Amino acid sequence: MSRRRDALELAEELLSDIELNRLSGQDIARKASRLARIANDFDATTWLRYEVSGYPEGSLDADSVSAAKRSGRETRNDDGETRYWTASIGTIQAIVNLSHVQIEASRDAPVSISSANPSQYVSAPSGNTGERSALRNQAVQYQGKLDKVLGAIHQWVSELYYELRFGGAVEDAFTVVRTNVDGKISALVPDALVKLTSAFENSVSGNPEDWAGAASTCRRLIKSVADSLRPPGDPVDGRKMGDGNYINRLIDWIVNHSSASETYRDVIVADLSYLGRRLDALADAGNKGAHAEVTQYEASRYIAGTYLFLGDILMLHEEGEKEQGEV
Structure with a gap:
């Protein structure tokens, strides 16, 4: 649960x-x-x-x-x-x-018996009325609090x-x-579940340092997917396709290895570009020695975004494999 x-x-x-x-x-x-x-x-x-x-x-x-x-x-x-x-x-x-x-x-x-009329009980004089009033006021006051x-x-x-x-x-x-x-x-990235589990554990931690760790894990996972689908290589139309250009490589794969509609591809590319830029900015800050501030909400959002992107990529990958099998 x-x-x-x-x-x-x-x-x-x-x-x-x-x-x-x-x-x-x-x-x-x-x-x-x-x-x-x-x-x-x-x-x-x-x-x-x-x-x-x-x-x-x-x-x-x-x-x-x-x-x-x-x-x-x-x-x-x-x-x-x-x-x-x-x-x-x-x-x-x-x-x-x-x-x-x-x-x-x-x-x-306390009560006493009246000397004039032994059958009549008379309350003994006391301060009980005033005491009860004070106690009632105290009870009301503290009950209000x-x-x-x-x-x-x-x-x-x-x-x-x-x-x-x-x-x-x-x-x-x-x-x-x-x-x-x-x-x-796991068919694309064998250790993907390990990475995702680590990201989830970091996102629910009470330590802000772990939230930045969750974002870093998401970046490494997306890069691993890029390495599997579109390994580093020569530039394409002036766009770098090196090891660190994993966003460019994934976009190249989406555009050239998918039969999905142009509109659907554009949506996936837009989501990837936004998520990738945010994750790269955090990584660059860390490389420069700056403290990467990530809130718990942001860490959870990175994980959700990564899952949604991976779901789209896996669907495109499956469709591509089916088309190849039918040829």
Whole structure:
């Protein structure tokens, strides 16, 4: 089962936990933290860590302030200065629970028997009424704080759920392409599956250096396909066909070794040119000693683009082999 499906199932379960009040606030925060980790949502992971463990004592740093704002923990004192309540969600829940227990306990006021009428019970004078009022105010105040945090978590989980649900349909469509490529690419490049597996593992890593590695792997794989279909050679119509000119070589193969329509060939060539330029730019930056900045989104996009291109190439290759067999 993919991480996306794991995350989708956990998100759906967590929404029910919140809406049906099946878990304590602390357990909801912990479960949400696990969901953030599975979904690779690093901002949410940082935010929820504060909700589970509490916020720093004293002045807050930029990360904890951002997390507190996300949970609606802002308040203002009498001077209009912004403050943040910093107790963990577990502590807030405990105060709410304790307040309700104390309210119930204060209802058991001591009673005495009236000397004038022994059959009449009279409540003993006490401060229980005022005490219960204070406890109710405390319970309402802290329940409001708890509801704000749980509301923020519910909103995040709900948004992630629909994102994952929509993305699942896209993933299923992509799986069709991926399955086709994985089953056939080894005929052209024997170690292609090793390269693709490496690229996928790097793309889901939490290390930004691995994301650049995923892009580099995609480039090497496309070059390997070019080496198999159109080995380096002499220039053609002024276009270099050397070892490093793998994009030119693939374009030459597409144009001269495919019976596909001109429009279809143009689409594949355009996609290849765009993807190749992006990957070459990253490689050139690395060769010059510059740090190649690749986001996780970009790494995933390079992998998807590589798979779609390989699917087109394999289809053209199969059609070419069939035509040769029919001759």
